[in-house]
Amino acid sequence: MTQTERINAVLGEYGRTFASELGVDLARNTPSPLFRLLCLALLTSAPVQAGIAMQAARALAEAGWTTPERLAESRWPQRVNVLNGAGYARVDEKTATQLVAFNAHLLDAYAGDLRRLRAEADGDSKAALRALKRFTGIGDTGAAIFLREVQAVWGEFYPFADPASLATAEALGLPAEAAKLARLTGQADFPRLVAALVRVKLAGDIDRFKD
Structure with missing residues (x-):
């Protein structure tokens, strides 16, 4: 599985920001x-x-x-x-x-x-x-979560990835640096990707996506 394929798989299953789950429309x-x-x-x-x-x-x-x-x-x-x-x-x-x-x-x-x-x-x-x-x-942790989510509308902070998402990215064979990880996806999808990586970790799904 290529890095792009792995990212698409992660986004396909877990690609939802936490703000979206909360029902918060940050775009406003x-x-x-x-x-x-x-x-x-x-x-x-x-x-x-x-x-x-x-x-x-x-x-x-x-x-x-x-x-x-x-x-x-x-x-x-x-x-x-x-x-x-x-x-x-x-x-x-x-x-x-x-x-x-x-x-x-x-x-x-x-x-x-x-x-x-x-x-x-x-x-x-x-x-x-x-x-x-x-x-x-x-x-x-809380500060990083806020900035990770709000970069979707505060574009000057893009690309931002918190330690939890970068640790999962590294475990999946993806770049463990925000700038390098961002090159593998578009700016619009990056907040969903870093949130998805955190969700993979929370769900204990790292090994499944590695395979």
Whole structure:
């Protein structure tokens, strides 16, 4: 199997971004979908399974907290109940508390609009990652997830691949550098490819695609 064939196989089975799974239309590039993606980045930074983080992100939206202003109106017991109901039983209280500081920083530093963070980073992915890690609860993993997904609409950060996707790429005999990996697919498909590589790892499917 050639590298192109392997990429097509991975995309064919797992080629869906996490933003798409969440039902977030990043193409709008407006504050609400960007905020929801940032919430997913926070939730995936906690020591929980990826599926539970996705459930919790959906639960926040179902509770009506799709903007920082709406989240700011929530109360701590409400957040705990929503997160607990989504499977966050072990870290629901901690995350419910983190959401306050996380949200306050977004409102204070960027007036609730992550496009201001984009302008601040000015196309520098390292600067963007540093800015993302200033949000309470978001570490290296969460920041990388946000940038990996948002490059679909913030094209100045293309090509960006996080360590998880590059580790899977290397295991599959694909380039383990974002620029080299991007040459094997078009810009439009690259965000789907790096997300698909993460999904392959999460599903324990590396050996099947190697064969």
